[in-house]
Structure formats: C-alpha cells, structure tokens
Amino acid sequence: MILQELNGKKCKTYLVACEVTNKALLIDPLQDYMDRYLALLAYKGMELDATLDTHTHADHLTGTATLANLTGCRVIMEQHAPSPTVTQHVEEGEFVEIGKIKLKVIYTPGHTPDSISLYTKGYVFTGDVLLINGTGRTDFPGGDAGDQYDSITGKLYALPEHTIVLPGHDYRGNTRSTIGDEKRNNPRIGNRSREEYIDLMENLKFPLPDKIQEVLQPNQSAIDDEIAKFPELAQLNTINQLYCEQVKSEIENNHQLFLLDVRELREFRGELGHIAGSILIPLKDLVSRAEELEIHKDKHIICICRAGVRSTTAAAILTGLGFDDVSNLRGGMLDWNGRGFPIQR
C-alpha cells in the first residue's frame, strides 16, 4: 500500500494507492489543491479510482466533485452525507476497495452526523473525530459530543493499540500517534465520563469559522456558483423541523399542502424514491424557478431531500422570498424509508 499526505499543512489529504493495480484513493481532497493532486497522480502513473470525504467539511471546499467530473472517479461518503454528488454511500462495516486494498468503514458520528473513519492494516483515518491529542469540535450543525465520545471510546479505542492515527487536521505540528498513545494521553477524553466530556465540549466556545456557511452549504448542496446567496446559520436555525410521522399526518389530513423535493432527478427516481405527490425542483434551480411556487404561497410547503440538510437550506431560501408557511422534513427520505413509509420511484 502506498500512503502519503499531500498538503503539508494543518488540513490533511491522504493518497492511498494499490501497488499492484496502480489504483488510487484520495481522502479529503481540497478544491484549491486540485492541480497538485492531478499532477502527482499523472507523475506516479496512477489511476484515480475514488475520492472520499470523511465527513461534510465546514472549513474548506471539497475537491471531490471536481475530481469526479474530470476523471470519472467514484465519490464515496457515509450514507447521511447530504451532497448530491456522492456516487457510493457507505455505512458501518462495509469495505472501500481500491485495487487489492480494503479499507473498513467505521461509522464515527460526533463531529458531524456523516463522519466515518477508515481502518486498514495498522492505520486508521479518523477524519475530524479523533485528532492527535485532541478531538474535533462538535458545535457545528449536526455535531454531537455524546456521539463523539461513544465513537472514540467505543469504536476507535477498540482498534489494536499499535494502529497509527491519521487525522483530518493537525493544528499543533504533531506527526505521529497511535491508538494506544491516544488512549493514554488524549487530554480531551482522558479519564472523563461521557457526561464530563459533553460538558467540556459544550464549554469550549470556539468562534465559528469566518466563512462557515460559504463553505458548508456548497459542500452540502454541490452548488458551485459564486453568485448563489446561501442563507445564514441563524436563518437555518429558525426553520420548522417536522418528523416523518408529523409529515405523514399532514399528508393524510391537510389538503392545503405542497411537498417540494429539492434533490436531483437521479435521486428522486433512485433507491430512496420520493413521496407520492411531491414536486421536484432541485435546490440549485430553486431561486430561478421560485415563480412556479407563487400559486402555492397559501399552502403549507414541506421541503424534502435525502438527509434533511439541503431541504433546510431550501426552506430558508423560500422563507426569505416571502413564503410564510414552510417546514422541513427532518432526516429526509433516509428517515422516511427507515420508518417504512410508502414511496414512489
């Protein structure tokens, strides 16, 4: 196995490649470093088989979609990842195969709900869940300190002690650590109980990154448009979130209802299907097609997507355009399918 970190800065991108087949995987590639990655792959005579984001990033634009457009490689993420550009969703226990290399997917939510770690032969890529002598922040949308504690202490600490930890970030110049080192020395986890860890994380009070929404929302929606004006975090937080059961009851009882699905056509007709009667307007077209919705302004509009993230953005956009009765299907079609509620394809 060929393994190399490519950025040489706080934000890490790893190349994992199979020496037998020359197939390569890029983990957490940055949009800004695209040329570097493509040049390196060409220089080494490798074929980019797949790109993978360990989670939806809030601090940099992901390069996965552009790399896929240019090379036709797979885009792999955990099943809760909101981005419509993902071509292969994975979950706990599955393997990502790159030539002869197999990386085991460990579902490690906490930093985000779509965080995974990857384990292969003595190495674990931990994304932003477990860092060297630290842990990822849990105060971004969807973050959960309790989940993070369980992911680290229950799953990552269960790996062999000599396993080398390869995190998504390192802010302090650390270069090498193992699961055993982290168990003994990690100052965030230490001997804390779950409750003590949650308390610690809630009181860290880091400032949010300057451009969090400008980065997070393109990564969630795959809208690469400099003109696009995304809603602010505060606006997203005001959106009325409805559980699947509440939406089902609205469908059965409220005849002044408009179900707006904001995914891509491929997803609308895909594996998760769509709710009968829902109308498709992909998020990227929502502003330009908002006029079509004017006649439904008096209705209760429920926005729907895969995981409930893009549709929250859609609901905030519509609210900003003067629609006053807009809600979001929390957990999206993933949860809807999980409840066994009816779908169409």
Ligand SMILES: [Fe+2]
């Ligand atoms: Fe992150």
